[in-house]
Amino acid sequence: MEQTVTISPQIQRLKQRFGIIGNSPSLTSALERALQVAPIDLSVLIIGESGTGKEFFPNIIHENSARKHKKYIAVNCGAIPEGTIDSELFGHEKGAFTGAISSRKGYFEEANGGTIFLDEVAELPLTTQARLLRVLESGEYMRVGSSEVMKTDIRIVAATNKDMLAAIKEGKFREDLFYRLSTVQINIPPLRERGNDVLLLVRKFTTDFADRYRTPAVTLADSARQALLNYRWPGNVRQLKNIIEQIALFEAGNIIERDTVVKYLPDMGDGYKPAVIDKAQFDYTQERELLFKMLFQLQKELEKLKEEVASGVSGPSTHRELHLDVDDTGAVTAHHAPPTLDEGTVHDLQATDFELVDELIDTQHRHHHDEQKLNLEDIERETIKRALEHNGGRRKATAHELGISERTLYRKIKEYNLDDVEH
Numbered sequence: 001m002e003q004t005v006t007i008s009p010q011i012q013r014l015k016q017r018f019g020i021i022g023n024s025p026s027l028t029s030a031l032e033r034a035l036q037v038a039p040i041d042l043s044v045l046i047i048g049e050s051g052t053g054k055e056f057f058p059n060i061i062h063e064n065s066a067r068k069h070k071k072y073i074a075v076n077c078g079a080i081p082e083g084t085i086d087s088e089l090f091g092h093e094k095g096a097f098t099g100a101i102s103s104r105k106g107y108f109e110e111a112n113g114g115t116i117f118l119d120e121v122a123e124l125p126l127t128t129q130a131r132l133l134r135v136l137e138s139g140e141y142m143r144v145g146s147s148e149v150m151k152t153d154i155r156i157v158a159a160t161n162k163d164m165l166a167a168i169k170e171g172k173f174r175e176d177l178f179y180r181l182s183t184v185q186i187n188i189p190p191l192r193e194r195g196n197d198v199l200l201l202v203r204k205f206t207t208d209f210a211d212r213y214r215t216p217a218v219t220l221a222d223s224a225r226q227a228l229l230n231y232r233w234p235g236n237v238r239q240l241k242n243i244i245e246q247i248a249l250f251e252a253g254n255i256i257e258r259d260t261v262v263k264y265l266p267d268m269g270d271g272y273k274p275a276v277i278d279k280a281q282f283d284y285t286q287e288r289e290l291l292f293k294m295l296f297q298l299q300k301e302l303e304k305l306k307e308e309v310a311s312g313v314s315g316p317s318t319h320r321e322l323h324l325d326v327d328d329t330g331a332v333t334a335h336h337a338p339p340t341l342d343e344g345t346v347h348d349l350q351a352t353d354f355e356l357v358d359e360l361i362d363t364q365h366r367h368h369h370d371e372q373k374l375n376l377e378d379i380e381r382e383t384i385k386r387a388l389e390h391n392g393g394r395r396k397a398t399a400h401e402l403g404i405s406e407r408t409l410y411r412k413i414k415e416y417n418l419d420d421v422e423h
């Protein structure tokens with residue numbers, strides 16, 4: 001267990017400014033270190049597992065340095081194709097390669113006097129590493145396709161979740177560059193080593209998501225808190241945030257026990273599962289997926305409600321229906337209706353009534369099923385129609401937006417008679 005330490009007002013202000021949650025000594029000392037090195041013009045390497053909050057650090061360093069009024073540029077080295085990264089970083093001359101129809105400034109030129117954050121720095125190709133080493137040592141570089149030496153004054157903050165020494169051993173990362181980049185190292189602790197910070201983060205995220213989705217906040221029972229504290233969090237804060245988002249949506253207003261938490265945790269065992277969620281993709285696909293799940297959840301709740309009404313077992317109902325509001329921008333918000341406290345009627349059922357009741361339920365189910373299908377079809381038709389309108393009837397773009405193949409879109413257009421939708 002970590003010891004508690006007093007946290008200086010300066011660190012408190014920093015946390016507030018950046019929305020950083022947590023009081024564990026390991027996180028606090030990482031923040032202190034960042035503040036200490038910020039004004040000194042040295043390269044800093046941020047090391048920590050995926051999802052630990054590394055991205056706060058280059059920002060903190062830039063804002064607390066003499067460069068704060070100059071540019072800050074963040075570059076995700078893992079996301080830029082190998083063929084274009086040199087040109088992105090150092091710029092290129094017109095005609096330097098096929099498609100280079102004009103010359104272009106690179107980030108090192110653009111951010112001159114400021115800070116560049118090289119995220120996932122271990123992913124840099126070896127050729128780029130050579131250029132980077134040169135610019136770090138002498139401030140000199142050349143645009144791609146040019147032999148003119150240019151000068152720049154840049155501070156580099158880099159981050160990685162890789163074992164850099166292993167990368168060096170495997171010949172994937174230059175040792176000289178590694179030492180140049182890691183003049184100062186800051187280690188960001190994994191969430192599993194931050195003790196009760198988990199609970200502070202849960203509190204923050206449950207409130208945030210309840211606000212965002214306009215749903216009543218969940219309450220966590222002790223057993224649930226314990227489960228969250230014991231979990232390994234291979235994807236760290238990013239994973240915790242994602243799981244709380246799901247719980248906030250699908251368990252809105254509920255008291256959460258351990259069992260429920262366990263349902264949302266991918267792996268309670270010891271197996272290390274790296275977080276595989278790509279951030280850019282995550283936001284869009286996840287959100288849509290959540291929306292669809294929400295719709296199905298709504299259908300399920302309705303079905304359950306109807307079943308209970310049909311079988312006459314509903315006492316004072318504690319159910320609260322989930323309502324979806326769609327505004328004219330197509331944004332959907334979900335909220336729960338206030339609890340309905342209808343008294344319900346007590347039936348004196350006789351054994352002979354059961355057959356009749358069963359039959360009734362059966363018929364209702366069949367109706368309900370048709371109704372449900374109709375609703376989903378309506379939603380689908382409407383979704384496709386809007387996407388077509390949105391894309392001026394262009395099918396390729398529409399299919400892309402919806403995440404379906406053009407063939408499927410074609411079929412759906414026929415099925416729903418959407419042939420003439422253009423704008």
Ligand SMILES: Nc1ncnc2c1ncn2[C@@H]1O[C@H](COP(=O)(O)OP(=O)(O)O)[C@@H](O)[C@H]1O
Pocket residue numbers: 019020021022048049050051052053054055056201237238241
């Ligand atoms: N201590 C923290 N307090 C609040 N949010 C955090 C904290 N650490 C991380 N996050 C959030 O978790 C997500 C992942 O953080 P990020 O900096 O992208 O992780 P990394 O770059 O280390 O993979 C982001 O949404 C970030 O805002």
Ligand SMILES: [Mg+2]
Pocket residue numbers: 051054055119
């Ligand atoms: Mg990151």
